[in-house]
Amino acid sequence: xxxxxxxxxxxxxxxxxPPKLGWKSFIIYPLSMVETQEINFVYxxxxxxxNQAYLLKITLQNIRYPQGVLVxxxxxxxxxxxxxxxxxxxxxxxxxVAEGMNTFYFSCESTGIYDxxxxxxxxxxxxxxxxxxxxxxxxxxxxYVELKNGVYTSKRDRFIFHGFTxxxxxxxxxxxxxxxxxxxxxxxxxxxxxxxxxxxxxTLYNLLSYSTFLDYRLVPLNVIEVSSQYRFAFASPLYVxxxxxxxxxxxxxxxxxxxxxxxxxxxxxxxxxxxMRIIIRKAGYNQFDIQYNFIYFxxxxxxxxxxxxxxxxxxxxxxxxxxxxxxxxxxx
Amino acid sequence: xxxxxxxxxxxxxxxxxxxxxxxxxxxNRTFYLLPRGILETAVMIIDREENDKPYYDQQYLKEAVxxxxxxxxxxxxxxxxxxxxxxDKDGEDNVFSGKYDGVxxxxxxxxxxxxxxxxxxxxxxGQHE
Numbered sequence: 065x066x067x068x069x070x071x072x073x074x075x076x077x078x079x080x081x082p083p084k085l086g087w088k089s090f091i092i093y094p095l096s097m098v099e100t101q102e103i104n105f106v107y108x109x110x111x112x113x114x115n116q117a118y119l120l121k122i123t124l125q126n127i128r129y130p131q132g133v134l135v136x137x138x139x140x141x142x143x144x145x146x147x148x149x150x151x152x153x154x155x156x157x158x159x160x161v162a163e164g165m166n167t168f169y170f171s172c173e174s175t176g177i178y179d180x181x182x183x184x185x186x187x188x189x190x191x192x193x194x195x196x197x198x199x200x201x202x203x204x205x206x207x208y209v210e211l212k213n214g215v216y217t218s219k220r221d222r223f224i225f226h227g228f229t230x231x232x233x234x235x236x237x238x239x240x241x242x243x244x245x246x247x248x249x250x251x252x253x254x255x256x257x258x259x260x261x262x263x264x265x266x267t268l269y270n271l272l273s274y275s276t277f278l279d280y281r282l283v284p285l286n287v288i289e290v291s292s293q294y295r296f297a298f299a300s301p302l303y304v305x306x307x308x309x310x311x312x313x314x315x316x317x318x319x320x321x322x323x324x325x326x327x328x329x330x331x332x333x334x335x336x337x338x339x340m341r342i343i344i345r346k347a348g349y350n351q352f353d354i355q356y357n358f359i360y361f362x363x364x365x366x367x368x369x370x371x372x373x374x375x376x377x378x379x380x381x382x383x384x385x386x387x388x389x390x391x392x393x394x395x396x
Numbered sequence: 397x398x399x400x401x402x403x404x405x406x407x408x409x410x411x412x413x414x415x416x417x418x419x420x421x422x423x424n425r426t427f428y429l430l431p432r433g434i435l436e437t438a439v440m441i442i443d444r445e446e447n448d449k450p451y452y453d454q455q456y457l458k459e460a461v462x463x464x465x466x467x468x469x470x471x472x473x474x475x476x477x478x479x480x481x482x483x484d485k486d487g488e489d490n491v492f493s494g495k496y497d498g499v500x501x502x503x504x505x506x507x508x509x510x511x512x513x514x515x516x517x518x519x520x521x522g523q524h525e
Contacts, residue, residue, distance in 0.1 A: 236524075238441070306442055320442060329441075364524055367436045367450070371524075375450050377435045378522040385516060388479035388502040394462055396470045 084214050085110055087170055087181040088149065094188035094207040094350045095161045105211075107150045107172055107179075111142035116175055118142065122154060123169040126162035132169070135160060161187060183209045183216070192353040195228040195247075208251075208349040221348035222250035228356050236374035237332045237362035240325040245356075246293045249348070253294050256346035258285040260296075263339035268328050271312035280341065283313060283325065296342065298323065332365045416508060419472045423505050423513050426468040430501070434460045435519050440495075450521050451495035454482065461501060469505065477504040485520040497521040 090105035109118050122136035136154040170181040186207035193202050201224050208219040227244040234241055242260075261280035262269050272281035284299035303312040303319035309326040312319055327335055337359050344354040370376035438457035439450050458480055469476055482496035490496055502516035 304442060307437075309441065322442060326441065366441070367439050367521075370522060374524050375439065376522050376524070377432050377439075378520050379432075380518045380520070382500055382516050382518040384481075384500060384518075385502060385514065387481040387483075387500055388516060389481070391477045391479045391502070391504065392462075393475055393477050394466060395475045396466050396473060 084108065086179045086214070087172070087211060088214060090170060090181075090183070090209075090211045092168065092183055092185045092209040095156070095166055095185055096158045096188050097161045097163075098158045100158060101156045102153050103156055103168075104151070104153045105170060106152075107170075108147075109140070109142060109150060109172075109174070110147045111144050113175055114144045116142050116144070118150065118177075119173040120150060120152065121169075121171045121173070123171070124156075124160055124166060125169070126166040127164055128162040129160070133160060135168075163187060181211060181216070183211070184218075185209050189221075189350045189352065191350075192355055193223075195225040195354065195356050197229050200225040200228060204348075204350055219251055219349065221350050221352075223348070224248045225356075229358065231359045231361050234360065234362045236364040236366050237327055237336060238366050238374075239327065240360065242296045245342075246295045248292060249294060251349070253287060253289070254346075254348060255287070255344050256351070258287065258296070258299070258345075259283070259341075259343045260285050261341040261343065265331075265334060265338075268310065268331060268335070271310060271314075271316070273313055277341075283311075285342065298325070327362070332362070332368075335362075337361045412508070416511075419507055420513060422472045423469060423503075423507075424515070426465065426472075427503050427515050427517070430461065430464060430517070434464060435499075439521060448495060449497050451490075451497050452482065452499055452521075454480070454494070454496075457499065465503065473505050475506075478502065 085108050088106040088108045090103065092103055093101065095101060103122075105122075107118070107120060118140045120136070120138045120140065121134060123132045124135045125132040135156055136152075138152060140148075140150050142148055164186070166185045166187070168183045168185060170183065172179045186205060188207070189204045193199075195202075202222065204221040206218045206220040208221075210217055210219070225247045227246065232242075232244060259275065260283040261275050261277055262272065262283070263280050264270075269281040272283055275282040283302070285296050286299045287294040288297045300313070301321045301323065302325060303315055304310070304322045304324075304326050305312075305316075305319050307329070309329040311325055311328075315321070327338075340358055340360050342354075342356040342358075346352075347354050365373040367373050367375045367377070370378070435452075435457070438453050438460060440453050444450060461480075462478060465476055465478060479502040481500040481502070482494075483498040483500070484490050484496055485498040498518060498520040500516050500518045503514065505513040507513055
């Protein structure tokens with residue numbers, strides 16, 4: 065009987081066992097030497113006496129402060145038997161950060177307790193990455209540090225870009241197809257914004273958003289993760305005027321909602337090679353920018369003469385009047 | 397007197413023949429010069445699904461062709477008859493989808509004395525090879 069009850073007993077004990085005490089979690093992104101940076105942490109405490117004081121301190125040590133400098137201090141009080149997670153965020157001044165290694169000592173002092181957790185952090189790599197045929201791989205140093213459920217890990221930004229060539233060739237002039245572009249990221253991909261920029265051409269793209277690049281108009285993008293591959297998609301529905309195929313980012317009278325970016329009708333000659341950019345702001349842990357410059361080239365017209373177009377109208381005479389049954393009389 | 401009557405009759409026949417010939421050639425020219433642009437514009441772009449062959453927007457094509465004939469046959473006739481028959485050039489059965497890449501356009505116009513102009517052309521959407 066006891067033998068059969070043992071697994072249940074173990075399960076019950078396992079379920080009711082209190083989580084680990086001490087430093088539970090923190091996240092240190094690659095350090096900015098300019099901006100103030102938030103660092104979140106959680107310390108898990110269980111008081112053994114009444115009004116027990118917990119002194120939480122964070123000390124930073126680097127070549128500028130070889131003896132260390134106190135960057136955070138806070139005291140919390142708990143009554144006996146109370147268990148609490150102290151969740152705090154502190155703001156690290158970028159001026160305190162130095163080149164090379166920056167060591168953080170997360171410490172907690174209390175009655176009979178002295179918990180210290182050490183974390184080696186490094187400054188952010190400030191860069192703008194321009195992917196192309198030759199430059200399709202980006203690997204930065206391990207400079208992201210986190211403690212998660214008591215487990216300390218260090219991570220890096222690492223990307224491999226696929227299909228990011230200087231010219232994207234499309235079979236024919238129809239709609240923008242970015243399905244050939246995808247990238248891999250070693251970590252869940254974080255970013256601030258993604259924009260597709262299209263070089264202005266007369267008034268053709270005037271219904272798109274303005275861009276900080278004056279010669280370009282902007283369409284917001286996002287990324288979709290499919291089996292560890294990140295692919296671009298439009299961030300919100302687009303709107304197309306069905307006759308001219310002019311595109312808008314906002315709903316307008318006479319425009320239809322669409323998920324595609326169509327190229328303007330009858331402008332193949334000027335728009336067969338469109339200068340475009342994809343700009344990703346604050347990508348990855350290092351919050352660097354990625355700027356992909358490319359030409360979108362359409363080989364053929366969508367429809368026109370059979371020699372230079374994907375589709376063409378072919379005419380033949382027919383004497384099959386029998387098929388024509390539904391005659392309509394029209395006055396001129 | 398008979399000679400004068402014969403002259404006027406011959407002149408009348410010649411004028412009728414001339415008028416007949418002008419109308420016939422005008423209607424024929426109008427029919428054969430049906431702009432390809434109308435058919436090209438009628439090819440669906442926005443609603444075309446990823447795996448669809450290109451196909452005609454039947455509503456647009458009917459209105460655009462009628463409008464073209466109304467504008468261009470005005471000098472030759474007061475009315476005409478037009479008909480459309482859609483088909484799939486590969487012989488696929490598209491009855492339910494209504495997505496056809498071929499159309500026969502027929503035109504009938506009364507010329508005179510029971511003579512009718514009637515003609516038809518087939519327009520298919522071909523693909524670049």
